[in-house]
Amino acid sequence: MPADDAIVQLIRAGWTEEAFERLVPAYRRRVFGLAYSLLRDRGAAEDTTQEVFVKLWQALPRYDGRARLSTWIYAITRNATISALRGRRRPVSMSDPAVFDEVEYRSATIDAGPEDAALWRHVAALPEKQRQAVILYYQDERPVDEVAAMMGLPVNTVKTHLHRARASLAAALGAGGGLT
Amino acid sequence: MNSDDPKFAALDARMRRMMAGLDAQAGFEARVMQRVAAKAARAGAVSPDLRAQFERRREIVQRRLRREAWSNAITIAGIGVAAGALVWRYAEQIVRWATASDLLATNGTAVLLAIAFAAVGAALWPLRTRLPGLLK
Numbered sequence: 001m002p003a004d005d006a007i008v009q010l011i012r013a014g015w016t017e018e019a020f021e022r023l024v025p026a027y028r029r030r031v032f033g034l035a036y037s038l039l040r041d042r043g044a045a046e047d048t049t050q051e052v053f054v055k056l057w058q059a060l061p062r063y064d065g066r067a068r069l070s071t072w073i074y075a076i077t078r079n080a081t082i083s084a085l086r087g088r089r090r091p092v093s094m095s096d097p098a099v100f101d102e103v104e105y106r107s108a109t110i111d112a113g114p115e116d117a118a119l120w121r122h123v124a125a126l127p128e129k130q131r132q133a134v135i136l137y138y139q140d141e142r143p144v145d146e147v148a149a150m151m152g153l154p155v156n157t158v159k160t161h162l163h164r165a166r167a168s169l170a171a172a173l174g175a176g177g178g179l180t
Numbered sequence: 181m182n183s184d185d186p187k188f189a190a191l192d193a194r195m196r197r198m199m200a201g202l203d204a205q206a207g208f209e210a211r212v213m214q215r216v217a218a219k220a221a222r223a224g225a226v227s228p229d230l231r232a233q234f235e236r237r238r239e240i241v242q243r244r245l246r247r248e249a250w251s252n253a254i255t256i257a258g259i260g261v262a263a264g265a266l267v268w269r270y271a272e273q274i275v276r277w278a279t280a281s282d283l284l285a286t287n288g289t290a291v292l293l294a295i296a297f298a299a300v301g302a303a304l305w306p307l308r309t310r311l312p313g314l315l316k
Contacts, residue, residue: 032203054215057219119198
């Protein structure tokens with residue numbers, strides 16, 4: 001990725017502040033998407049995304065280039081998100097769709113019609129890895145290998161999750177006549 | 181992924197539209213920079229405090245070492261004075277003993293010099309590491 005190369009060159013030259021200024025807009029959506037796909041709450045995802053960038057700002061001078069910049073950032077994001085999940089007072093699980101529905105319906109469907117709200121609910125009801133793969137895949141029409149890098153999983157595993165998720169959502173879309 | 185499959189085409193279009201809005205709220209960069217600046221300010225505030233603490237500790241240790249150096253010097257000087265006073269007090273007996281043992285009769289000057297050097301050396305030996313402390 002050319003943007004990554006420029007950022008890495010700035011870090012190596014000791015220009016970490018300049019590197020950080022480029023890194024934030026380059027990774028904002030990806031970090032937010034990854035945090036959101038696990039947390040399922042926009043407020044918490046935004047807070048975690050900020051936390052991740054503060055961590056990156058602190059760790060940037062120690063980045064040694066052994067791992068790809070994106071891989072390094074995704075690992076930090078996953079760890080921060082898992083910590084945020086553990087730190088929640090009341091754990092929210094996929095087996096508790098009512099909680100997810102409530103949060104998602106209010107935060108994600110402000111501008112959406114009832115059809116999209118129903119689709120959100122089906123996304124919410126997917127198993128965790130499938131839901132994560134679907135969110136990251138569609139957020140920016142990412143290639144599967146990038147989704148796999150973000151999730152820290154093999155490409156074929158992500159392909160399987162995506163295939164199952166899409167089949168399940170397409171079936172729901174068909175059965176619901178557009179999920180109204 | 182098979183986006184051309186008509187089974188998925190409608191789904192893909194809707195999902196892309198829905199997920200496109202998944203982003204941090206406007207002004208995110210500014211908020212991150214604020215958080216970073218606050219963190220940096222806190223880190224900067226701790227640093228002088230730690231420096232001051234270190235300086236205070238260093239000053240305390242230096243004072244303690246100086247005090248110890250003085251007390252050691254006074255102890256050694258006291259022992260020296262006491263030894264001198266003893267020699268002065270019992271000078272006659274010492275001379276009598278030395279004369280009676282024929283030690284001075286045979287090698288008088290050499291023995292006296294050796295005793296004098298040994299006494300001075302013994303008195304100064306403990307001072308060899310204390311001198312820098314005394315000079316401060």
